[in-house]
Amino acid sequence: MDRRLLENRRRAIAGYLFISPWLIGFLTLTLLPILGVVYLSFTKYDIFTAPQWIGLGNFVRMFTGDPRYWKSVGATFYFAIVSVPLKLFFALMVAMILNAPHRGLDFYRAVYYTPSILGTSVAVAVMWREIFGFDGLINALLANIGIRSEMAWLGDPRTAVWTLILLVIWQFGSPMLIFLAGLKQIPDELYESAHIDGARGVRKFFWITLPLLSPVIFFNLVMQIIFGLTVFTQPFIITQGGPLDTTNFYALYLYRRAFETFQMGYGAAMALVLLLVVAFFTGIVFKSSSLWVFYESKEGKA
Amino acid sequence: MKRTVTAILLVLFVAGMVFASGEPEGEGSDSLRVMWWGSQNRHERTIETLELYEANNDGLEVTYEFAGWTDYWTKLTTMAAGRNLPDVIQQDYAYLTEWQSRGLIQPLDPFVDSGLFDFSDVADANLAGGRIDGQLYGVNLGVNSQCMVLDVARFEEAGVPLPDDDWTWSEFEEIVLKLHEETGVFGFGAGLLGEQLWKSLYLADGSWAFNDDGTALGYEDDSVFIEYIEMVLRLQEAGAIPHISREASDYANGDNLEMQPIIPGDAAMASMWSNQLTAMWTAAGGPEERDFVMVMLPRLEQGRPGHYIKPSMFFAISRDAQNPDEAARFIDFVTNDLGANQILLAERGVPIADAVRDDLTTRVGRPQEVVFEFMSRVGADSSPIPAPDPVGYTDLIQNVYFPVVRDGVRFGEYTPSEATEILRERAAEILGAAN
Amino acid sequence: MSSSVLSMRTRRRFREVVFHVLVFSFGVVMLYPLLWLAGSSFKPSTEIWTTVSNIVPRTFTVAHYINGWRGFGGVSFATFYRNSFLYAGLGTLASVATSAFVAFGFARVRFPGRNIWFGCMLATLMLPVQIQIIPQYILFTQLRWVNTFWPLILPRALGQAGQAFFIFMIVQFIRGIPIELDEAASIDGLGRFGIFNRIVMPLVKPALVTSGIFSFYWTWADFLTPLIYLNDPRLYTVSVALRAFADPSGQTDWGAIFAMSFLSLVPVLIVFVIFQKQIVEGISTSGLKG
Structure with a gap:
C-alpha cells in the first residue's frame, strides 16, 4: 500500500520533471497572452485605447449581426473538409512510393518537398496568379488541347477556393515526411514474415502498414484538421479573401477585423470561438482513436 | 492557491494592457528614432539622409526601422499597444484620423510657433492635407494627386487624339470603347470601381464622400454614382475593361502597381497616384521603350475638377516621442534642406517647399519630370482638399465598399442601386458609431 | 531458362x-x-x-542578386543570413531537445493531470498567433525583451510558439515503441532518464530528424516574430528583410525579391537533403520488434 503510494508520488514527480520545460513556458509565456485574449473578447478594444467591457456584445454581433462571419465559417469548413483528406491521401501515397527501393529517391524526395518550403514566400502569390489567371498556364494548356477557356480561375467565385485547395494539397511535403519517418519505423521483419505467410501488396498495406502507421496517421489527421481550420497564409498572400469573400477564411477574416479595422476585441472573440470549434473536432478525433489507432504500448506503465 | 496566483497574474496583465507602460527605447535626449515603410530605393535614400543628419548634429544618435507596407502597419500598431512608438513615424492619409483621434500623434503647431518648423517656403495648400480640425498633425512629404496615365502608342494606333485635362466621363467611355475596338487591348485597366474614384466623383460633383462630422455619407444624390457604376458595367459587358474575375486574378484588383495591365501593354489607360508613375514606367520598360502621358481625371458634365492635392505621405511625431524637439528639427530638415532632398530625390512625391522643388526640377529623370509638370497643372486647377477620411473609414471600405460595391456589383450580386443603398446605410451605421 | x-x-x-x-x-x-x-x-x-x-x-x-544582396543602407544580406542562421540554428536545437524530453514525459509517464496538460498544449495550436501578438508584445515589453533575440529563442526552448506540434509528433512515435523494451531496460537497472536517453531516443531518431527539418524551416521562414520584436535593422532576419522590398502602393523591387527569395531557399533545401537521409536510413536495422 505504502509502496504504491510512494511509487505514485515518484511517478508524478518524474512526469512533471519531464514536462517542466514546457509547463514553465506555458505558465509564463503563453498563458497570460491567452488569458488576455479571453479577456479582450468581452471588450471593445481598438488596440490604441483602453479596452471597454461590453460583456457578450462581440459574440452577439458575430452570431446575429455579421453575415460575412457566417460566410467565412462556411468557406473555412468547405476548404478544410475538401483539402484535409486529399492532402493526407497524397502525402501517404507519395510517401509509400518514395519509400520503395529505387534509385534517385533522395533527389525525388527533395523535389516533392520543395513546394512546402515555397509555402510562405511572396513569390508563391505571384506564381499562383500566373498559373490560375486568365492569361495563366492552365488556360494555355487547355488551349493546347483545343479548349478555349474564358475562366479566370483565381478570380472567379466558383473556382477561387479550389485554387487554394490545390495549393495546400500541392504543399503536402510535411505530412509526407512524417509518413516517411513513420514507415521507416515499421520493422522489416514484419513484412518479411507476412510475406512468408503469403501476404502481398495490398494486403500487406492493410495488415501491416496501416495499423502500424495509425499513430502517425492520427497525428497527421489531427494536425491537418487544426491547420485546415486555421489556415491563414495562403489566402492572405494570394486572394486576400476574395472574390466575393469565397476565400475569406476564418483566421484571415479575424486578422483583418483585428488589425486592419482595429477591432481587436471582436477578433479575440472570433479567435475564442475558433479555439472551441477546433477543439471540438479534435476531441472527436481523439475519442474515435481508440477504435482505429493501434499503439505498441497501451500506456506508459514505467 | 493556484487560482489566487492566476487571478493576480490576470489582474496584473489587464492592468498592463490598460496602462501599458513598456520601457521606451530612446536613449535619452540625444537620440532620434525614425520609422517608415517603403521599398529598397526609399530605404536607401532615407537611411543616407539620416546619416547626413546625424553627421550634421554632433552627439546625436539616430536609430531607424523600416519595413514593407503591410508589415509596417502590423508593427506600428503593435508598438502603439506597447507604448513604444518611435519619435518620427511615417503616416498615410487614410490612417491619419484613426491615429490622431486616439491621441497617438502629436499636434505640430507648437513646433511651428517655436520656430522649429519653417514653412515660409511652403504653399498652404501643400500643408492643408495634414490638418485635422485646424491643427497640423502630419507634415506632407510630397504632393500627390490622382491621374490618368495614357499609353501614347496605343492612342496613336487607335487614331484617338489624346484627351485634355477637362475631358468628361462620357468622353472617357467613348474613348475606352474606341481604343478597345481599334487595338484589341483593354481601353482601361484595373480598378475602375476603386474607392478613390468614387470619392473623386463626389468631389467633382461639388460635395464629398463624407459629411463634415464624418458620421455619414456627404451627398444626398446616389444617381451620380449609380450612373458611374452603370458605365463601368457597360464597359465590362463590352469587354473594353477586364472582367472583375480577371481583375482579381491577373491584376490583383489594381492594388499592386506592378500588376497593372498597362505595364505589359494589355491596357491603354490606367488610373493611379501621380507619385506611382515612376515605378510604373520603370516596370513597363523605361522611357526609352515606352511613352506615357498624364492627364487629370475625367469630370462630370459641368462639374468641378475631381482633383485635390493629396499628401503622398506624412512624417508625424508620435505620442511616445522621447525627444519631440529633435523629431521636429529632423522633419524640418527633410522639408527644407536642399542637400537632404538631393538624396531623397522626390521619391516620396513632389517636395512641398518651393526652393527644393525648383532645385530638383533639373535633377530628376524623365518620368519625374512628367510628374512635376502634371502637379503644377493640378495645382492651378483643383478642388480644396476635403477633410481626411473619418474614423471607421477602413472598416467601411474593407467590410462594405469592397465586398458590396467593387466586387458585388460587378459580379452581379447586387444592382447598382442596391449597392449604393447598402453603402449609404452601413456608412451611417459604422461612421455614426465611430464619430 | x-x-x-x-x-x-x-x-x-x-x-x-x-x-x-x-x-x-x-x-x-x-x-x-x-x-x-x-x-x-x-x-x-x-x-x-x-x-x-x-x-x-x-x-x-545577375543584377538582382548583386543589388538585392546589398540590402539596405549598408546592412547587407550577409548580416541577415547570419541572424537567420543564429535564430534558426539555436531555435531548432532548443526546440528538438525540449520537445523530445517533454514528449517522453507525456508518452511514457502516467502522472496526475497529464491529459489536462496535454489538452492545454494542443489548444495552444488552435488559437491563431495573430491574435496573440498584442498581448504577448505587451508582456515582452514589460520583460524588456524587445529588440533582443529572447522572444525568438526562449519560447521555442520552452516548448511554446507552435512547438506543441513536435511534442505531439514525438509522443506518437514513442507510443509506437513496445513498452517491453522499457521494462527490460528497467530490470537491467536503467532509470527513467536512462530509458529516455539510451533506449527511446535512438528509436525515434526519424521523428527527431523530421522535427529538426521542420523546425529549421519554420524558424527560418518565420517573419512575424522577428518583425515584431527586432527593431535594429542589423538584427533583421532574411525573412524580414525580404519583405522590406515590397511596397504595393509604390515601388516593389520584384527582381530583388525573386533573387533573394530564391537564395533564401538554398539553406532550407540543403538542410533537407542532408538530414532526410537520416530519416530514411532510419532504425529498421536496430532490431526493433513487437
Missing part, C-alpha cells in the same frame, strides 16, 4: 523506367514554381512583368 531470366530483368527494367517517368514528370509539376522563381530572378526589371509566363529569361542578368 536464360530467356526467362532475361525477360524478368527486362520486366524489372521496364517497371523501373515507368516508375522514373511517372515520378519525374509529376516532379516537374512540383518543381515548376521553383524554376519559374529562378528564371524570373535572372530577368531584367523591364522584362519581369512583360514576359511573366516565360521561364527562361530573354536577357540574362
